[in-house]
Amino acid sequence: MLEGHLDILLIAIVTAVACALLGVFLVLRRMTLMSDAISHAILPGIVLAFFLTHSLSSPLLILAAAGTGVLTVVCVELLERTKLVKEDAAIGLTFPALFSIGVILISRFAGNVHLDMDAVLLGELAYAPLNRLKAFGYDLGPVSLYVMGTILVLNLVFICLFYKELKLATFDASLAAALGLAPTVIHYGLMTLVSVTTVGAFDAVGSILVVALIAGPPATAYLMTDRLSRMLILSAIIGSVNAVSGYGVAFLFDVSIAGSIATMTLLIFVLVFLVVPNRGLIAIARRHARQKWEFAQTMLVIHLFNHEGLPEAETESAIADLHEHLSWDPGFTSQVVRYALNNRCVSRKETQLILTAHGRTIAQQALVQ
Amino acid sequence: MENLSILTHLDYTLMIVAIGAALLGAVSGALGSYAVLRRQSLLGDAISHAALPGIAIAFLLTGSKTPLILVLGAAIAGWLGTLLILSIVRLTRIKYDSALGIVLSTFFGFGLVLHTLIQRTGNANQAGLDTFLFGQAATLLERDVLTIGILGGIALTVMLIFWKELKLLVFDEGFAASIGFPIRTLDILLTSLLVVAIVLGLQAVGAVLMSAMLVAPAVAARQWTDRLRLMVFLAACFGALAGVSGTIISSTASRIPTGPTIVLCATVVVGFSIVFAPNRGLVWDRIRQQRNRRNLKMETSRY
Structure with a gap:
């Protein structure tokens, strides 16, 4: 029983940190809602991959979803480039349309197979440790821990390798372009990782609450510091604190884990918003x-x-x-x-x-x- | 004879749903125009998600599932969420998009917590949450359509009464403030109207897709005109068109949910408008470019 708690906690923390690190760049680049759009729009990708593989844990699912995520970003940018639609409206048009296609596909063709809409939208952390990785007769731990762990390492490697490029592209995109640092490549790299992370986090928290993990900790950290490096570390710490305290609350009151993590995210954000020196209310x-x-x-x-x-x-x-x-x-x-x-x-x-x-x-x- | 009565009965249900969807499309299309013009297209998404805890609390407090009480709870929560977004943006350096994201997801998460609490007491079933997320246009009753008509009518009337003020707020906020219009009050008024439209739409298309009902008709209408009056009118028409056509299409085959079909219809209208609208549309733009190129060639060959 204790091991089960530990598994859930570990998955929650790894997911929260992976999301929080990417979130820093989304918050600073004013693209937070792109994560909301991606997390909804990848539904048709997941559904189509599911029809092909008949399994919810196939790696193809992650690839298909990541592809749909990037497609969403491309669609939004194409719409914007016509100059007929502003960015916010382009996002607001694209993801409901893709999401609708996903919902219609599910209800039309997947009525009898196990593809639960609630599972996709809301996730259930409590079930995440049940699907375990087994090799040579040993139990190596829950699969989602490995999936999210890999994604976290990917994100860390990306941020460490391209730290300078990311920093410049975030704060001064035109200078980055002038210096030949290819901000577009960085941008699409970031968006691909956001898509992958979002799919990975589905298991744990579902598509709506991913936004809480991505936007909450970085915004809280943004209130506390002016340095990018410190903001990254702080937002990883805040993400973990949200995850642990959220799980504690969920355990105490026997309520949805993902929901309590989101609730704790709001409470801690409001707390920091009130008391942080200099910028607090x-x-x-x-x-x-x-x-x-x-x-x-x-x-x-x-x-x-x-x-x-x-x-x-x-x-x-x-x-x-x-x-x-x-x-x-x-x-x-x-x-x-x-x-x-x-x-x-x-x-x-x-x-x-x-x-x-x-x-x-x-x-x-x-x-x- | 029996078949015929079933048929007319079906048609009657379909008609009620279609009327409801049309009214909703019209109200959200008209009010969505303002959101789109103010670049707050995604506010609708935030409000509709933030409404969940309000519905849950209204149910926990009163123990009733009367639509009006739940709608009231949803409206209050959506409204509070918007106020929180506005004050985060005003008081901190956090930008609008992050503020929206935080409020949207965490309010929804809190609603989820309350929902699991309710479920544990055994008072409600899972269907409640599904309806909230995806809507159930097919279950619209005469009573619901009447509610949509009355509340939506009130919202549109208020919009017409404050037409001049809202127009100024949308196009030149600074000027409006400088000549003494109460900007913050007007902002809250406009937001409240949006909240009404969204809360009314939750039952039909659900939280996830409600934002499209606000954005799509307005974006489509924007392509056809540069005048606010015409844009609001056209957006209302497009919204109603999407509502009716979506309802009819989803009724032709089994297991096509109404909400998403309405959204896709609205998206098709947007696509059509972006491509074919005179003056702004892509086709028109291409033709103009070619004409310019030809003219330029003729001009240069003359010398």
């Missing part, structure tokens, strides 16, 4: 609040500075009347005064507010700017 809100008070404090010291040493200074700096001179709300004014007192920009002298040396510098600096 909380950091942004705090920065806005601080800017508001600092701006008000600057207005206050400038007001005091303008009238400092002049005959009207006594009335202009009376704490009780400040809100009228600055035309602020009285409550807000007293809060600003407290803020400025805390920062030692001003000090209290009987009923008046006077500038400290620090406050005077602030006012002078603000006026110079």
Whole structure:
């Protein structure tokens, strides 16, 4: 029983890391939805290969699906090149059409054979370890672990070998082309790998949730770093964390594993979105609040500075009347005064507010700017 | 005599389904025009997937399978998903496509989790999820068609009332903002209209194919005209045409699902428009190129 858990966890982690690594480049190249399109559009390829081989585990299936995936990319680009259709619409036209063909093929001709639509669309990780690789009478582990492992190694090799090319093609495609780095070849290489990875991940998570594995971890990592190398490592780690925690939740509540991994992907993304330093929602809100008070404090010291040493200074700096001179709300004014007192920009002298040396510098600096 | 009554009965069912599909095609075609023009073609895909947890929660809370309650749940979830997408794009450097991808897949995943919970309590059957994914146009009843007609009619009326504002939002958002139109409110209004169209379509064509119902008629209509008014009208017509022809074709043979057939019909309309539409179409373009080449040759040979 424990071994079964371990198998599932390993498959989930390997799948998540394989998807997350490729996803980094898709997210940066604004092509995330191409993975959505590919994952749906390869259905007719899988169906046709299934008719030919009558088996769901044949390697021909992966080849056929990868071929259909690349065909999808070509179709989208051809449509775009007519200049009659924008990229998003081209994607939105291509994959439903191919997917429809797949659905019609299945319901028309495959009614009695075992090709379950749910299995293709949703996957079931719990069954993945049941199909085992056996050789010489030894049980070598689940087949999908080997399939996904191979795909992960492929992706790693591709990224390591073409790291420089990928980086340049992602951030400056025209420079890459000018330097003779063939961004088109890199692009199609990437798309082929996305297709292969998507098919491989079918077993585990199905075609809709592949997008969660591909888009979720890289987008989360994108919030945390500015370096491509760090983003790759972080997104692999986040992918694994999503997979492990998702499996834990699924085990606790006895619900769909793939679904919980996707749910954890969303939760961890939202968590990072909230708390990450500098770019997180909380950091942004705090920065806005601080800017508001600092701006008000600057207005206050400038007001005091303008009238400092002049005959009207006594009335202009009376704490009780400040809100009228600055035309602020009285409550807000007293809060600003407290803020400025805390920062030692001003000090209290009987009923008046006077500038400290620090406050005077602030006012002078603000006026110079 | 008995045969005849079965025949008329079949025809009646077919007619109801065809009317429903036509209404749906018209509503989603008209509203999809805006999505396509704003380059948000895939928003429909995201909304339709994000609706699943809403349906599940509505069922868990009320325990009823009344379409209206489930539709309401779907609408709320789809709407929340869209708001999340918009705020991710506004507040972070994550781009629109990634935000769409995340919301689409993770909301759907959460819906799947809820669905397994429901299944475990034994209250529902697997058919619920299949219907959500692929739709069951054949099960459309008079009541459903009436719902589609009324809600779709309301959505189209709202679109007509705010015609000028929405047009400005689509073509020049910056200008609209500068002359004081509440851009964000209009954006949310337009999205809400899309949500209505999508939620109505879920039962007929399902989540996976709903995006095509928004995109295809609008893209086809775009090829024939440069005027928004004509484009929206044509898109509605093309949508209705795809709905009716898809229903009829799928009824001629057994085991051809209606939803995918409607989508393929719409795709054929797009293909035809891209190739043959006057002015923009590929054939027209080729003819113009050849004429230009000939003219150029004549001009140059003169000297």
